[in-house]
Amino acid sequence: MTATAASTWEYDGYDPAEERLRESLCTLGNGYFATRGALPECAADDVHYPGTYVAGCYDRLTSTVAGREVENEDMVNLPDWLPLRFRATGGGWLTPDTAQVLGHRQVVHLDSGTLERHTRFQLGERGVLAVRQTRLVHMADPHLACLRTEFTAETDAVDLDVEAALDGRVTNSGVPRYRDLAGGHLTHVRAGAAATGTVWLRCRTRTSDIGVGLACRLTADGPVAAGAEERRAVQRLRLRLEPGRAAVVDKTVALHTSRDAAISDPLRAAVDRVECAPGFDGLLRTHRTAWAQLWRRAGLDVPGEAGAILRLHLFHVLQTLSPHTADLDVGVPARGLHGEAYRGHVFWDELFVLPYLNLHFPEVSRALLRYRHRRLERARSAARALGRRGALYPWQSGSDGREETQQLHLNPRSGRWLPDHSHLQHHVGSAIAYNVWQYCEASGDAEFLHTKGAEMLLQIARFWADSAVWDDRLGRHRIRGVVGPDEYHEAYPGAGRPGLDDNAYTNVTAAWVLTRTLEVLAALPEPRRRELVERTELDYAELHRWEEVSRTLHIPFHDGVISQFEGYGDLAELDWRGLRARHGDIRRLDRVLEAEGDTVNRYQASKQADVLMLGYLFSPSELRSLFARLGHRLDDVTWHRTVDYYLARTSHGSTLSGLVHGWVLARARRAEAWTYVQEALKGDVADLQGGTTGEGIHLGAMAGTLDLVQRGLTGLETRSGALWLDPVPLPELSSYGFALRYRGHWGVRLRLEHGLLEIAVPESGRLPIDVRLPGRTVRVQPGDTCRLALPDRPRAAAPLSRAVGS
Structure with a gap:
């Protein structure tokens, strides 16, 4: 692939092995x-895989897996509107798989939101x-899409048969391990x-009973049979192609479901x-206008290859979560609207997405939070089922907010179905x-904070307080039986039940929720608080x-570093060098070890950032304050030692891992940050995760790089009603600019270049x-530009230990 002036993303040549990846990265949406x-x-x-x-749009079906009946809810692959052969x-x-291809090129025009394709076929x-084809999924009218196809006979005249279709024979089969x-x-x-020559297709989803309607208009120089x-x-x-003269066929499609408003x-x-x-031509014009407006609001100016990838x-973030999303009852699908991995479910990826959207499209952030608020009662029911008060939100959410995490997951390396405890x-x-x-904080939306926001905060805080149990020996509250962001560790070695005790990330963030909720309740207007x-x-x-709980939650330490969970330091060290020698890529360490008859639960090895997520969420000063509230002194030496310790024990089996480690290292060990x-x-x-992108992009990681x-x-x-800035320019990324929306100010522009x-x-x-x-502190008046020279920052601390197995 190549990128040109950050305005296009291009692929030259036809490669069947790359097709699924290209399909994901060439997805168009609105x-x-x-x-x-x-x-x-x-x-x-x-x-x-169209x-x-x-x-x-979800639907729920029951399957038999390893002798058990399991229920899964999927984001539905709807009837295919693309077919044009x-x-x-x-x-x-003719297809690139069945005919001789003399040339093939695909270009995503990022500025205009179109996909252009050029292919030359040898006709014997x-x-x-x-x-030549140009495709758009309309950004102004979210129910329309269009495909223009231009056919040209380069030498001899050709009679060409063309067939366009709406295909309802599709299934959800885009992920091999789900088939x-x-x-x-x-x-x-x-x-x-229809009498006008328009064709249509209607259907319903099997369980959720969502009605779907598609209609297609075909425009060409010649009669069309429907x-x-x-x-x-x-x-x-049928088209008569004269040499050198293009014949044009336009396919315009409309899509509605019974979930739509005002129909x-x-x-x-x-x-x-x-x-x-x-x-x-009219659709393209209004589509381009809509995209131009989006780019203005989310302007990003970063030079070089990094800038092209960021754009x-x-x-893809804007195609998944656009201003149209603000009118919908939807969450943040972890793999975008780009494929069927994770079944289109909503995880915690909004943690990486909303901080970016808050400063550009706050109305979209509000809608995504309302998705969570509408499912608050379901979360309270989940907490009651555990005998606790408050709200327990699901690890995977779909249509109605129940826990959608699969009960079993397949290890493709061993072919075994295994219990899934990630819930x-x-x-x-x-x-x-x-x-x-x-x-x-970003939007100044006090109305939301005082109503729906306060309700969610209260019930989440209530759950954490009710989950905490007092330990007389430690003189501390503990949260037991959880799984942290690492995901690899689901139980103690040889334990008869899943879950770990006192995951540091879980306990620190629970303390933050309790503290922040108390502050919000104290600041509420008296009538609302009552x-x-x-x-x-x-x-x-x-x-x-x-x-009390916010000050006494147990945070485990070992060997002078924060423990990922109680007992982490007692686990065995892993032979990283030996595993790499045997398997090469060991990002998915859990699958590698399980296939060998072992388990990652035995080792000090993490899939992705866990403890270090704290450095992603909180500034150094806020993190020190949180630990001080919990009775611990977190100095720079302890934090840098902790960073070094977990870097040496992480396999980076998630696309989020490089993001978080790069973020943390930008302040802890700047010289190594750029690698991550x-x-x-x-x-x-x-496609560093080895084939996963073809099943859908990783939306949290994409948005997270923008937020980086x-x-x-x-x-x-x-x-506190202000913009706080503390730049740490990386040598490889020291010049950039972007626009943001802050508390009603549209188009605030920040630019950092050469220490200015x-x-x-x-x-x-x-x-x-x-x-x-x-x-x-400076105050910038509307209409003014402020330029500030930045002081030189001290060099980041050197690493405190050598990588294990290096």
């Missing part, structure tokens, strides 16, 4: 729905057929043609919309609370317990912005 970048003439097989997904009359249908003795599970989500598939086949709506035409029937809405839609990441990652509640607070207290039956004794930043940048574009520039390298915080920080606030009638840097 926040309502997205379609993978599959070739329109190719059906789903081992090479190609997929179209509507945000929040072609052949020289009398010949076979009939000469050469050139095919033995039930994937036929569409039922009652019907197709037909009809229906089994589960397909079809349009056909009575999804099929009727789709037919009406496609019949009223402008032609391709691609931003492109014990109760720290997802702290992530939601953190996002509530960050959103309100209402909340009455409705939740909150009393003084409970508040006193929160205060590069891994975060290239995680998807180079926005907050990580600038030290930007939004707190520039802040420009656009003209408006709003209050000035207070900007606080170490040792000084």
